[in-house]
Amino acid sequence: xxxxxxxxxxxxxxxxxxxxxxxxxxxxxxxxxxxxxxxxxxxxxxxxxxxxxxxxxxxxxxxxxxxxxxxxxxxxxxxxxxxxxxxxxxxxxxxxxxxxxxxxxxxxxxxxxxxxxxxxxxxxxxxxxxxxxxxxxxxxxxxxxxxxxxx
Amino acid sequence: xxxxxxxxxxxxxxxxxxxxxxxxxxxxxxxxxxxxxxxxxxxxxxxxxxxxxxxxxxxxxxxxxxxxxxxxxxxxxxxxxxxxxxxxxxxxxxxxxxxxxxxxxxxxxxxxxxxxxxxxxxxxxxxxxxxxxxxxxxxxxxxxxxxxxxxxxxxxxxxxxxxxxxxxxxxxxxxxxxxxxxxxxxxxxxxxxxxxxxxxxxxxxxxxxxxxxxxxxxxxxxxxxxxxxxxxxxxxxxxxxxxxxxxxxxxxxxxxxxxxxxxxxxxxxxxxxxxxxxxxxxxxxxxxxxxxxxxxxxxxxxxxxxxxxxxxxxxxxxxxxxxxxxxxxxxxxxxxxxxxxxxxxxxxxxxxxxxxxxxxxxxxxxxxxxxxxxxxxxxxxxxxxxxxxxxxxxxxxxxxxxxxxxxxxxxxxxxxxxxxxxxxx
Amino acid sequence: xxxxxxxxxxxxxxxxxxxxxxxxxxxxxxxxxxxxxxxxxxxxxxxxxxxxxxxxxxxxxxxxxxxxxxxxxxxxxxxxxxxxxxxxxxxxxxxxxxxxxxxxxxxxxxxxxxxxxxxxxxxxxxxxxxxxxxxxxxxxxxxxxxxxxxxxxxxxxxxxxxxxxxxxxxxxxxxxxxxxxxxxxxxxxxxxxxxxxxxxxxxxxxxxxxxxxxxxxxxx
Numbered sequence: 001x002x003x004x005x006x007x008x009x010x011x012x013x014x015x016x017x018x019x020x021x022x023x024x025x026x027x028x029x030x031x032x033x034x035x036x037x038x039x040x041x042x043x044x045x046x047x048x049x050x051x052x053x054x055x056x057x058x059x060x061x062x063x064x065x066x067x068x069x070x071x072x073x074x075x076x077x078x079x080x081x082x083x084x085x086x087x088x089x090x091x092x093x094x095x096x097x098x099x100x101x102x103x104x105x106x107x108x109x110x111x112x113x114x115x116x117x118x119x120x121x122x123x124x125x126x127x128x129x130x131x132x133x134x135x136x137x138x139x140x141x142x143x144x145x146x147x148x149x150x151x
Numbered sequence: 152x153x154x155x156x157x158x159x160x161x162x163x164x165x166x167x168x169x170x171x172x173x174x175x176x177x178x179x180x181x182x183x184x185x186x187x188x189x190x191x192x193x194x195x196x197x198x199x200x201x202x203x204x205x206x207x208x209x210x211x212x213x214x215x216x217x218x219x220x221x222x223x224x225x226x227x228x229x230x231x232x233x234x235x236x237x238x239x240x241x242x243x244x245x246x247x248x249x250x251x252x253x254x255x256x257x258x259x260x261x262x263x264x265x266x267x268x269x270x271x272x273x274x275x276x277x278x279x280x281x282x283x284x285x286x287x288x289x290x291x292x293x294x295x296x297x298x299x300x301x302x303x304x305x306x307x308x309x310x311x312x313x314x315x316x317x318x319x320x321x322x323x324x325x326x327x328x329x330x331x332x333x334x335x336x337x338x339x340x341x342x343x344x345x346x347x348x349x350x351x352x353x354x355x356x357x358x359x360x361x362x363x364x365x366x367x368x369x370x371x372x373x374x375x376x377x378x379x380x381x382x383x384x385x386x387x388x389x390x391x392x393x394x395x396x397x398x399x400x401x402x403x404x405x406x407x408x409x410x411x412x413x414x415x416x417x418x419x420x421x422x423x424x425x426x427x428x429x430x431x432x433x434x435x436x437x438x439x440x441x442x443x444x445x446x447x448x449x450x451x452x453x454x455x456x457x458x459x460x461x462x463x464x465x466x467x468x469x470x471x472x473x474x475x476x477x478x479x480x481x482x483x484x485x486x487x488x489x490x491x492x493x494x495x496x497x498x499x500x501x502x503x504x505x506x507x508x509x510x511x512x513x514x515x516x517x518x519x520x521x522x523x524x525x526x527x528x529x530x531x532x533x534x535x536x537x538x539x540x541x542x543x544x545x546x547x548x549x550x551x552x553x554x555x556x557x558x559x560x561x562x563x564x565x566x567x568x569x570x571x572x573x574x575x576x
Numbered sequence: 577x578x579x580x581x582x583x584x585x586x587x588x589x590x591x592x593x594x595x596x597x598x599x600x601x602x603x604x605x606x607x608x609x610x611x612x613x614x615x616x617x618x619x620x621x622x623x624x625x626x627x628x629x630x631x632x633x634x635x636x637x638x639x640x641x642x643x644x645x646x647x648x649x650x651x652x653x654x655x656x657x658x659x660x661x662x663x664x665x666x667x668x669x670x671x672x673x674x675x676x677x678x679x680x681x682x683x684x685x686x687x688x689x690x691x692x693x694x695x696x697x698x699x700x701x702x703x704x705x706x707x708x709x710x711x712x713x714x715x716x717x718x719x720x721x722x723x724x725x726x727x728x729x730x731x732x733x734x735x736x737x738x739x740x741x742x743x744x745x746x747x748x749x750x751x752x753x754x755x756x757x758x759x760x761x762x763x764x765x766x767x768x769x770x771x772x773x774x775x776x777x778x779x780x781x782x783x784x785x786x787x788x789x790x791x792x793x794x795x796x
Contacts, residue, residue, distance in 0.1 A: 007316070007319070077337075077338050077539055078506025079300060081298075081300040081301045081302050081341060086341055123309050
């Protein structure tokens, strides 16, 4: 039984996964925060990322629509910050990360990037409440990864 | 802030006129060359967007107040007064269609610094109540909450905590005697929180002390954008007070364009005295680290990449070589756009344009200039050093169906830092 | 008034009055500019900007970037041709040099008159092209005001009348020369109160432009 209890383990475990596995577990991270965005394009991205047989052009289409979702949600310069809306921006960024074309994958990998953006989304959602949502999301991501590895 | 009236606006315009302005107005021959320097003109072909036209009301104030012939004409009732209606019409030209990018200044054959003129024109626009709503809102929020987007300290601290957990390095607040005080723009705090992490990692490796002031962390200066020295002064003063309180040697302006102009070049003139600390852009600091052997990177990006020069940093700020030197540390295939460096083309969103909802459509049209440049070059990645440029370019690329990732330079450097120790989670 | 009386008046008292107004006007213009002052720059400057100011006075006569090089060909070349033609015609023609010599105390080397004759024609053709451009180009049409056209005429007339006088065209020489000098008098009188002041103030503007960039370490 694999147990994830700290960031180093989390990161190492994710790095060890294949690209399609990273997309799949990343999709689970995104699904966990998707309710904060309520956008069909997020669901589309997670569906495609979870499908090991997804075609290249399907991934491309999902990537394009997830990026568009991010552009729709970001807070315009000088606008009054709406942190709940801003959460949607990070959810969309997480969704883009899991369907990113292979050539554009950063050194952190899709799953890690999705996880970080998922945590950002959670932070945004309750930023005014000042509670420690960050570590709650982190802990839950550890559980998601454990479930994935042990299944 | 006092009430906006035409009277106050005209008085503000009068006060703004100095020797260079008088010389500039005396020299303009209506040659029209400034139009070809301006991306708002080139991408719309609207002659009203010709840069020198953006200051026409101020020209008339100059003529009527500061030239003999103009005063004679005014006394004889032969001159056209500046009216509220006219200033309302000029809102579009002076704000929506101008990012204060500075190209017109460099192209004008008689040497007019038209950007300088437009910046001063905005003082009259703001004082007379003819500034765009978005900028008024941003300025009000900035004065009342410290941030034009209402990003308050708890939000920043939450982002900082997230960053600390991610990278295992402390984000220090209010450390007296730290060498560097870091400013951040609300745009970065909200949309690109990875910037804070990148900075922390780099400073950790360099072994340099830094801090964020909980009393003044905002780099964005809405006063500069709207063109109100009063507002700009108040916002800069907060930074100065915090820097003096914490006794830092250097204040760092982040990856933001006009923030650099505001604190580095306008700041001391706004508060009326030289600063007892230095002001540097983050890229200047990183380049200094590089020179001192404190910025150690490994590996190279294979992708073909180019650098988008933020206007306020490069042409208007004088930080031209550093982005290139730094990018060459990690890029193996770096190509320049035609008209780059000092003559770069603006992204279309600076100078308050992106904070101005009325300019939304025009901003995307202006982006086409950048699109032309990128089409010529065919790169895999675009690197820049301004959060506002970044969002504008991302939006523009998305709208034009171009798939080019956009990355911040500081972030890219941090990704290539030599791993010196493993961090425990 | 006879042709000779007219000529004698215009080259004597007329020119003197016009010159005095010109000198007064240009001095006034300088005063109007410099009386306003410029606040000292309290920022930590990268340089004084003095060198950059001087460099810009010269370099600003050239294109700054690839885009404007491609898109302002007409204005750029017609401007150069016109200004060079005017400069040669005014300063390198023997009778003009004689006039300058009479009040400066020294003269200088002249170009052969037939060559200056040619440059005057080239300058006039350039001016006509410039006028056509001003009337037809959307940006110029939008920007142009009455003064732009009046100044055009004020600049064109001395060239035209000078050419006519040299070639003894259509009218008696004394009238032609008289009108040539009169056209110059009118130009001189209007000069300090129109955009023609750019001939002097462009040095000031280019200087400030270069200097303000130089303070930030940028050569504009």
